[in-house]
Amino acid sequence: MKKMFKILLMVFMVLPLSANEGMWFLMHIERLNYVDMQKMGLQLTPEEIYNINNYSLKDAIVQFGGGCTAEIISKNGLVLTNHHCGYGQIAELSTEENDYLTNGFWAKDYSEELKPANLSVRFFVRMDDVTERILSLVNEGMTELEREKIINQEIAKIQKENDEGGKYTVSVRPFYSGNEYYYFVYQDYTDVRLVGTPPNSIGKFGGDTDNWEWPRHTGDFSLFRVYGDAEGNPAAYSQDNVPVQVKYHLPVSMKGYEENDFSMILGYPGRTNRWMPSAGIDQNVKYAYPAWVEGSKTSMDAMKKHMEQNQQVNLDYASKYASIANYWKNRQGMIDALTQHKTAEAKRAKEEEFVKWINSKDKKLGGKTGQAERIKNYGNVMDAINNYYEQTNVKSKDDNYLVSVLRGSNMITLPNRLSRMMSEVMESDAMDEVAFDEKIQPQIDNLYAKLYMPLERDVFIETLSLYANKASNPIESLVKMKDSGSDIKMQLGQLFDASILSSKEKLSQFAKNPDRDAYISDPLIQLSNELFTAYRYESDELKVLGEQYQKGFRNMIKGMREMNPDVTYYPDANSTLRLTYGTVRPLPLGAKPNDAAVNYFTTLKGTVAKYVPGDEEFDMPQRLIDLYNNKDFGPYADKMGHLPVNFLTDHDITGGNSGSPVLNAKGELIGLAFDGNIEAMAGDVIFDEQLQRTISVDIRYVLFIIDKYAGAKHIVDELTLVN
Template identity: 65%
Template sequence: MKKLILSLIVAAFVLPVQANEGMWFLMHIERLNYRDMQKMGLQLTPEEIYSVNQSSLKDAIVQFNRGCTAEMISDSGLVLTNHHCGYGQIAELSTAENDYLTNGFWAANNSEELKPKSLSVRFFVRMDDVSKRILALVNDNMTEADREATINKEIAKIEAENNEGGKFTVSVKSFFQGNEFYYFVYQDYNDVRLVGTPPASIGKFGGDTDNWEWPRHTGDFSLFRVYADKDGNPAEYSESNVPLKPKQHLTTSLKGFEENDFAMILGYPGRTNRWMPAGGIAQNVEYAYPAWVEASKTSMDVMKTFMDKDQQVKLDYASSYAGIANYWKNRQGMIDALKQHKTAESKRKDEKAFQKWASKKGNEKYADVIPVINNYYAKTNEISRHNNYLSLLIRTRMATLPYRLGNSIAYYLEQNEAKQAELKPKLDSDINDLYEGLYAPAEKAILAAQFKLYSTKAENPAPMVAAAAVENNKTDTGWNTYMDAAFKNSIFESKEKLEAFLANPDVEVLNNDPLFQLSNDLLTRYRYKSDEEKQMADNFEHAYRLLVQGMRLQNPDEKYYPDANSTLRLTYGKVISLPADKRNDATKNYYTTLKGTVAKYQPGDAEFDMPKQLIDLYEKKDFGQYADKDGYLPVNFLTDNDITGGNSGSPVLNGKGELIGLAFDGNIEAMAGDVIFDDQLQRTINVDIRYVLFLIDKYAGASHIIDELTLAK
């Protein structure tokens, strides 16, 4: 990992928000941001970005499969997102014979588009502020449990009032640590089909080595299509469904851009913790994240040994491995960045200033906030380490599968024949789903490695695991032998063994099953909190809410944005360079070129191999209309937008609202960005839309897709 560059870091809640900082609600753009955006180059009105009564940009932005962002780019339901966002579905649709993940896929027409089992997009309809309504029902004298119950009861009413008889999904969410509440209305479409994807050697070019790094040369995109019934309403998959006619789709720009041009991003950022206290940052750096990193690497190393031996196993586990690898590097980068920038120390200075403010007359309700928060973190450091080791353990499929299926089977066996007949189809479906793509030898080896790590490193592990650790002397050999026996003697070892058990079930056999017992033990431990922990958590939640409330009162003239929580936000900034880097052949270090991509080519290397056809196009300089005015073919570029996980696939738009790129990553120098914004180093790494179109047209020969688009030349 490269050395991090030093820069001055300031807490977002103390000093004025920088022009490019913030993940803003669309309904507040006119009041909070519009003037700044105009000065930077925005040419749209606020109503053209967000309107309830007419189509606007927000109607072209969708949440993709609940974890990424995507955008409508044609009037026939065409959806653009990242390759890594569609990775799981592409892998699912692939087989060893038809390996779309490795070789790519391009549907020649609608009939060739492929439907994955489960994939949805979510359109944002509207939002509104219900803070006064909800907060009028609670007070500071309530226990946290009573407060939560009161709020949840009112949330249920608000959601029922706005779902129009089930037509919409309504979600009420808390912001500023429970000091504000907004409801969001969505419409979900579940018939979404794969249209096209480049091969992994383009879509994932650079692999784990280049992940979170710049300069970057990745064609991280994929294409899907949303289908609806003949009236444009959501409908489950049917051959009679037709491509959706969206309310709005983006115009795609071929005009390019220059450094310092305006750039805005709309998307669904997943989670930030910009208000996190110093104690929480220190806990993550010293206890939680190191455990996560170690446990992630443990799973990755074992998984890879099996993926390298069998192509079908590689496809079945590709998405899981990619997800773990991404967060493994992310967490290690955050450890390094937060240490390098001394972020916890910076926050402590702010908290000291807050404590001084809280001691003044009239602010007494905030006087105990910092001591309560610090006490909580001091007493939960080891718990956080334990929970991260355990969290990675139960992410392995066979750690939870026996619990999920075993308890369903136990309930099924308690019922009469009529009820069993009613439950059986769902039980069979769950069994098929949970065992699909599961490779028992890999699962057994991963579990053995994770059990050894957890029992060795975590304080107070699950009782059965602790006992097994003593029995097996905490060695690899001991744990492998233990897991061999557990799998051999378990009805959950395979789908076939479980189905054989259900043909002649015995409750005693189920209750004594070694994997069922282990799985129950893990989940019970994962959910366990002592009475002291529960009380500390309640005290902490109350104090944290008051901390955020007090800090906003302490500096009432500042503009504040809430932490990300998978709701639609807008961030704005500009196209901007990092300092010159000799690894980048570009004239300025805000973009990369196909020349630089080919320079990284390593034949046969899993991360840096590339298709010969792409090299041929480069050597012929056959870039078509997608070359920059200076003659090179652009690949990736940088902006200083404020994004995080969940923004993957978000559109990068110019001042006219035209699509110029696709966000897919951040830079490792600013890995602390989820906790604190670095105005000097924070960068978003984007795929240039011209590279996307070049690959669709010149590389894949799918010009019919280009014909669907609305192009600005």
């Protein structure tokens, strides 16, 4: 590992791309990537990947729940994604009596499939380039607000032109910070039901300890199904709905893979910032991320002590805790990786080259435009960017402590969720008991159904006291508490206890006899309003700085692309469908040893070796141990007799790619991506060809768990298996 960390990362967005770098639009694959992909082993045509007139791979890839990716794996709308992507829905459907999160769940037929309250999948229909249409309407003489207004007006026209009367959702998105625009057409389905999930001890094996680490041994998958009306159209949940008969579903490979095999991933990567300037990296490493890490850990510690004492509380808060914990480790990994690899210094050197290019009189160096024109277009770009970060460094720290409060404490966000109901109560002249019980009480019951008030009280106190003590400019109420001489945690506890929101019973009693003045003056509601006001506040000075930065950043990207006309670029991720490709590939020098004979996959042997009875992260079901001891792997073992569990590829992915299918050269499913590696945690900002890896669960392990462990072979029988 020491050797790996000594590799000095000098990758920057304007250097020639490595073969496996890039998150590419499907409509550009034929022009930009196809020859390269063929040389690496691809056996499909571009039309088999993306075609708007006939079925293609893109028809089997869906955005899951707005934040993950999933794939269709049967003609009957069966959806495969990560366990952690379905975690919230699995937890929501779980109770102490039917604890699917802990014990797993496998529907025997359609009638047993379970409908979460809110879950949707989004099918991609088509995309197109509208850059020329939009940018022809704006010019550099406009303010950013003028520019934004005109662009938004044109976006509204494009959306209306392509939604076919509301049948489709149309999204027009900027790329390269507003230097290009594309529209995307989607079809959304909201009746999505849980079909199967392994228990936590398989789906989340390794917990936070193994998160972002290699080797991994996690069965991170879950199964859902898309339902529609009798004609296959999107429809609200109904018992009359039927499984959607899809255009295309992925065939599943039983063959596996070898090192250096071509592979590709299609998915919805959330966000990268590969063009982030050096000053932005410095701000994140020194100000924003440390506050994020500390705030997240404070929330986690306050939650965990209650979750460990009560299983129902553990179920109710499992998804929220997992989400906070994931980004807590991610942000600390970002700090470490960006610092270790001196990424800001590498980018700063390239920015100096950019400034040199702007001011150069050398025609060969300058490219198509002359010095005067370059100075006019780009001369103040880096000054505007650097000034913005210099002026907002401290604010970024304060904002992240504040956001940790809003992210961690449900009680701070509760007044916003209550506002419509309380307005109705206040405006009603009188509401009899029957009307209250039928209309208002169920809303209150629903709001408090998953809240455990001792936990909420502790999170409220701990996160707010951290913000009060660590922010340079906290809200006035907290400043007064600090200056009072009394313990701030004690004061926050008293404030919480005095609020009508501190229990369901107190709020119900108040709502029966509401008093507008008492509601407005409630201390917790006042504090919530003050926090959200601070969160949304933007001074006139900051607005000016923001406009200068936005224009400067857009022109920095434009200028750097102009400076390097021979470089092929890909746009930053922004939750739009992309393809990334590479090979099955182990980590380089000093890679951590694992349980297999090679370092690019792990096996069930290693899972059993990590087993710690009763441990929250490393416990295992006895049935899985028995299957291992008996070597009862069915047809899912590899040719050496191993049962593969997880494997490595060198794909370029990020958050949002969770659940993405890993496909072989023929477009057959060999696994699904679920994580990256800690060594390349800076991947959202830079791409490291040597260290960047994707960790995926082997599809054969998925099938083994469904068939041999769960006895749900009827699900496997739905699939198209390819030997």
